[in-house]
Amino acid sequence: MKSLGSIRRSFSPWTDPAAKPYIVFENVTKKFGDFTAVNNLSLTIYEREFFALLGASGCGKSTLLRMLAGFDEPTSGRILLDGQDMRGIPPYRRPVNMMFQSYALFPHMSVEQNIAFGLKQEGMPKADIDKRVADMLKLVKLEQFAKRKPHQLSGGQRQRVALARSVAKRPKVLLLDEPLGALDKKLREETQFELMDLQQNLGLTFVVVTHDQEEAMTMADRIAILDKGQVMQVATPAEVYEAPVSRFVAGFVGNVNMLEGTVAERSEKTATIKGASGAEIRVENAGDATAGSTVAFAIRPEKIKVSSKKPDGAANVMEGEIYDLAYLGDMTVYHVRLADGQVVKASALNSSRITEDPLSWNDKAWISFAPDAGVVLTR
Amino acid sequence: MNATWSRFNIASIVLGFAFLYLPIVLLIIFSFNESKLVTVWAGFSTKWYGELFRNQSLMDAAWVTARVGVLSATFATILGTMAALALTRYTRFRGRVLFSGMVFAPLVMPEVITGLSLLLLFVAIGLDRGFLTVTLAHITFSMCFVAVVVQSRLMTFDRSLEEAAMDLGATPVKTFFQITLPVILPAVISGWMLAFTLSLDDLVIASFTSGPGATTLPMKIYSQVRLGVTPEINAACTILIAIVATGVIIASLVNKRREVQRLRDEQAANRG
Amino acid sequence: MAETTLATTPSASQEAVPQQGTWLAALTGRLVIIIPYAWLLILFLVPFLIVFKISLSQTAIAMPPYSPTFDLAGGISGLWESFREFSFDNYLWLTEDPLYFNAYVSSVVIAAISTFFALLIGFPIAYGMARAPATVRPLLLMLVILPFWTSFLIRVYAWIGILKPEGLLNQFLIWTGLIDQPLIILNTHSAIFIGIVYSYLPFMVLPLYSALEKMDYSLIEAAQDLGCPPISAFWKITFPLAMPGIVAGCLLVFIPATGEFVIPDLLGGSQTLMIGKTLWNEFFSNRDWPVSSAVAVILLLMLVVPMMFFQQAQAKAQEQGR
Numbered sequence: 001m002k003s004l005g006s007i008r009r010s011f012s013p014w015t016d017p018a019a020k021p022y023i024v025f026e027n028v029t030k031k032f033g034d035f036t037a038v039n040n041l042s043l044t045i046y047e048r049e050f051f052a053l054l055g056a057s058g059c060g061k062s063t064l065l066r067m068l069a070g071f072d073e074p075t076s077g078r079i080l081l082d083g084q085d086m087r088g089i090p091p092y093r094r095p096v097n098m099m100f101q102s103y104a105l106f107p108h109m110s111v112e113q114n115i116a117f118g119l120k121q122e123g124m125p126k127a128d129i130d131k132r133v134a135d136m137l138k139l140v141k142l143e144q145f146a147k148r149k150p151h152q153l154s155g156g157q158r159q160r161v162a163l164a165r166s167v168a169k170r171p172k173v174l175l176l177d178e179p180l181g182a183l184d185k186k187l188r189e190e191t192q193f194e195l196m197d198l199q200q201n202l203g204l205t206f207v208v209v210t211h212d213q214e215e216a217m218t219m220a221d222r223i224a225i226l227d228k229g230q231v232m233q234v235a236t237p238a239e240v241y242e243a244p245v246s247r248f249v250a251g252f253v254g255n256v257n258m259l260e261g262t263v264a265e266r267s268e269k270t271a272t273i274k275g276a277s278g279a280e281i282r283v284e285n286a287g288d289a290t291a292g293s294t295v296a297f298a299i300r301p302e303k304i305k306v307s308s309k310k311p312d313g314a315a316n317v318m319e320g321e322i323y324d325l326a327y328l329g330d331m332t333v334y335h336v337r338l339a340d341g342q343v344v345k346a347s348a349l350n351s352s353r354i355t356e357d358p359l360s361w362n363d364k365a366w367i368s369f370a371p372d373a374g375v376v377l378t379r
Numbered sequence: 380m381n382a383t384w385s386r387f388n389i390a391s392i393v394l395g396f397a398f399l400y401l402p403i404v405l406l407i408i409f410s411f412n413e414s415k416l417v418t419v420w421a422g423f424s425t426k427w428y429g430e431l432f433r434n435q436s437l438m439d440a441a442w443v444t445a446r447v448g449v450l451s452a453t454f455a456t457i458l459g460t461m462a463a464l465a466l467t468r469y470t471r472f473r474g475r476v477l478f479s480g481m482v483f484a485p486l487v488m489p490e491v492i493t494g495l496s497l498l499l500l501f502v503a504i505g506l507d508r509g510f511l512t513v514t515l516a517h518i519t520f521s522m523c524f525v526a527v528v529v530q531s532r533l534m535t536f537d538r539s540l541e542e543a544a545m546d547l548g549a550t551p552v553k554t555f556f557q558i559t560l561p562v563i564l565p566a567v568i569s570g571w572m573l574a575f576t577l578s579l580d581d582l583v584i585a586s587f588t589s590g591p592g593a594t595t596l597p598m599k600i601y602s603q604v605r606l607g608v609t610p611e612i613n614a615a616c617t618i619l620i621a622i623v624a625t626g627v628i629i630a631s632l633v634n635k636r637r638e639v640q641r642l643r644d645e646q647a648a649n650r651g
Numbered sequence: 652m653a654e655t656t657l658a659t660t661p662s663a664s665q666e667a668v669p670q671q672g673t674w675l676a677a678l679t680g681r682l683v684i685i686i687p688y689a690w691l692l693i694l695f696l697v698p699f700l701i702v703f704k705i706s707l708s709q710t711a712i713a714m715p716p717y718s719p720t721f722d723l724a725g726g727i728s729g730l731w732e733s734f735r736e737f738s739f740d741n742y743l744w745l746t747e748d749p750l751y752f753n754a755y756v757s758s759v760v761i762a763a764i765s766t767f768f769a770l771l772i773g774f775p776i777a778y779g780m781a782r783a784p785a786t787v788r789p790l791l792l793m794l795v796i797l798p799f800w801t802s803f804l805i806r807v808y809a810w811i812g813i814l815k816p817e818g819l820l821n822q823f824l825i826w827t828g829l830i831d832q833p834l835i836i837l838n839t840h841s842a843i844f845i846g847i848v849y850s851y852l853p854f855m856v857l858p859l860y861s862a863l864e865k866m867d868y869s870l871i872e873a874a875q876d877l878g879c880p881p882i883s884a885f886w887k888i889t890f891p892l893a894m895p896g897i898v899a900g901c902l903l904v905f906i907p908a909t910g911e912f913v914i915p916d917l918l919g920g921s922q923t924l925m926i927g928k929t930l931w932n933e934f935f936s937n938r939d940w941p942v943s944s945a946v947a948v949i950l951l952l953m954l955v956v957p958m959m960f961f962q963q964a965q966a967k968a969q970e971q972g973r
Contacts (some may be wrong), residue, residue: 104543117549391775402809414908462687481691490909496698
């Protein structure tokens with residue numbers, strides 16, 4: 001089976017028309033005074049999904065999360081959780097829990113008191129609370145820290161307490177606001193996988209807000225990319241990366257070369273795009289681009305091959321010179337200036353220690369790529 | 380930073396603090412003077428303190444002052460904390476400008492005006508002047524000081540703590556008593572202490588609003604001071620200073636210790 | 652774990668409960684405003700209106716010693732009757748007798764001079780504190796606040812023993828040989844200046860300190876690096892940046908000092924004229940409530956403008972604190 005990004009998924013309820021969505025945002029708008037934080041947004045999230053809301057700060061992703069938690073009410077539109085309209089239900093009566101960006105650990109309570117807080121509100125019997133707290137401490141491997149106060153913990157430990165506290169009530173949905181934002185890089189990478197395992201084991205629905213695309217790509221089943229309060233694209237990480245629907249999405253996630261031009265020729269699947277300087281690109285899967293329209297051909301640097309000799313048999317070949325290069329160890333990034341002056345980024349994996357054909361500054365070089373190596377974007 | 384702390388800086392601090400503390404220190408020293416003449420040293424003695432405790436009217440006044448202080452400080456703390464919450468949590472409500480004006484104005488309002496206006500109110504509504512009216516008056520002006528103290532703490536309060544509590548199922552009222560109040564408690568306590576000392580110190584407002592049988596200690600001291608300086612009053616003042624200073628110093632030591640402990644804990648946590 | 656452990660209550664009741672919950676929450680939220688608001692209205696604002704009303708009444712030999720009194724039994728017409736009896740006689744009286752005018756003027760002058768000296772003395776202290784090593788600063792701060800906690804009356808009283816002709820200051824000066832006749836300080840304006848500066852110094856130092864402490868010292872270094880000599884750097888950098896603190900400190904000293912009673916009464920002697928003392932005497936000695944109310948109304952009107960400045964400075968500080 002062919003799949004984008006070489007990942008085959010067994011969990012994909014969004015492709016099943018019979019699957020019932022679990023969380024529904026229906027034409028939700030949220031205004032703060034004159035500022036529109038969320039603009040007529042619709043979104044569906046499925047049960048047991050790990051869903052990421054990705055966007056720059058101020059794009060409305062946190063507002064979306066806060067509306068789901070009940071801290072803000074939509075100005076218009078509605079939010080359904082498991083078929084029930086959430087309007088007017090205060091946060092303390094919603095079956096969702098949130099892990100806060102600042103962790104919001106109660107400073108005057110010990111770790112176990114923090115974890116037990118939500119259970120006590122529920123009126124759970126003391127013995128059950130003790131057992132659940134013990135389970136949670138074990139889950140996040142903090143058994144010996146039960147009696148400590150939050151300020152006696154390291155950043156990573158605090159993050160785990162916050163997590164344990166928010167899942168202790170076994171909420172239907174766990175909301176995570178930049179859950180790894182306060183951790184250093186190494187800890188963040190470890191914790192990403194821990195979060196994924198936890199979600200799998202507990203079978204919860206996770207909605208995570210993040211501005212870190214790598215984090216979203218690693219953890220999420222699907223990603224919603226937001227800009228100015230609107231959804232730009234909702235798709236799996238591979239789709240978002242390999243088949244972005246717009247110039248914004250292509251540019252937001254990862255590195256990309258955007259080759260602008262007009263569609264000179266168009267057949268059922270293929271097309272020829274003519275650049276401003278007359279260079280032509282042959283592409284497959286041209287999507288909805290009509291002949292004569294202005295489009296961008298978006299291609300990722302790693303899909304472009306750089307060589308010192310003109311390659312044979314490649315569908316698209318262009319001549320240029322090495323304008324800049326960066327050796328990063330695992331790979332080398334080339335900036336190649338084409339005849340028309342445009343600079344194209346290409347990266348090559350350094351799969352062997354010694355290169356037969358090293359390229360250097362100002363060397364003449366050829367770039368080449370396959371017709372299906374990029375996507376044609378009309379928006 | 381040490382390099383910028385010049386001799387001039389140190390000198391101005393030393394002289395400034397000498398100016399602030401010398402009069403009080405002299406007063407304390409002369410409360411232990413043997414002689415009736417307060418400004419001529421005639422040997423160490425604690426006889427004026429004994430004298431003081433035998434002065435029944437002074438003791439009565441002290442008892443009134445203590446009761447007024449505790450009562451008014453307690454109510455002022457409750458009301459002041461509410462006012463602080465209203466000012467920080469509700470950025471817009473009808474009459475907010477008037478409200479914040481009424482909270483800040485008593486901080487600088489000349490006491491003669493506050494005292495006179497409250498007295499005239501009590502007369503107008505036919506409330507007999509006495510213990511109750513002094514207490515009401517003290518609540519009114521000291522709640523504003525409490526409001527300012529608590530408000531500055533609330534300003535740095537992390538609202539997500541409250542959101543987290545509500546998210547975990549606590550109602551707003553429970554959230555306030557289980558989360559907000561415990562976290563801002565140090566500020567509330569220092570608000571109480573401030574209200575108590577303000578009540579303990581007040582002469583002008585008490586003179587206006589108090590009546591027969593509710594003479595406070597400052598009123599008593601004032602009436603004696605007008606007749607001249609006596610070692611007995613020096614002794615009374617020394618005791619008052621000692622009480623307040625002990626309270627303030629203990630409070631700040633406890634605070635300091637807690638902070639140091641906290642810093643140590645945090646460093647330990649981050650090391651491993 | 653799709654079978655959530657949260658009890659799923661029937662949707663009907665679940666819809667009813669949150670309605671009530673939010674309604675209750677809204678009410679308790681409002682109570683936080685309503686209770687202190689009502690308290691301040693009744694015990695702070697209404698009393699001023701009464702002061703104003705009584706300042707328009709006549710002196711009477713009765714209890715309370717003014718007429719007309721509030722007669723709620725008379726209803727609207729009764730209220731109207733009493734309005735007709737109001738007069739501005741008391742205010743006219745204030746303008747006719749130069750005693751009051753002089754008292755107002757000398758109060759403002761004394762308060763202004765004292766404020767200036769408080770700033771002059773307070774600034775170096777605050778500056779020194781702000782430049783002190785960070786470990787010492789909390790201690791210094793506490794030392795400034797501590798006198799504020801001790802009784803105002805006591806602190807003023809302490810100066811009597813120092814300033815009087817046979818007091819400690821004169822004893823000391825005569826002992827050093829600087830003077831051979833005791834200086835007369837007590838019961839003069841100088842004693843009032845000393846008393847006000849001393850009593851209100853913490854109010855000056857604290858806002859100055861908090862403004863100066865925030866200032867980045869590298870600004871001064873940058874100014875000097877750019878060729879600005881230290882004195883000029885002080886006037887061009889430090890002083891403007893400390894301005895909010897200076898304004899707040901001066902207002903905190905000036906406003907209450909204008910209406911001060913204890914200091915002029917204990918240190919100023921009988922011939923000093925300050926309005927707070929005049930009001931006190933009018934009220935307690937002459938038992939003339941309407942005139943003392945009129946004195947209070949004028950004093951308040953004089954202080955309204957600086958008070959509004961103070962209020963604005965507070966609001967601004969609040970905005971920045973956010």
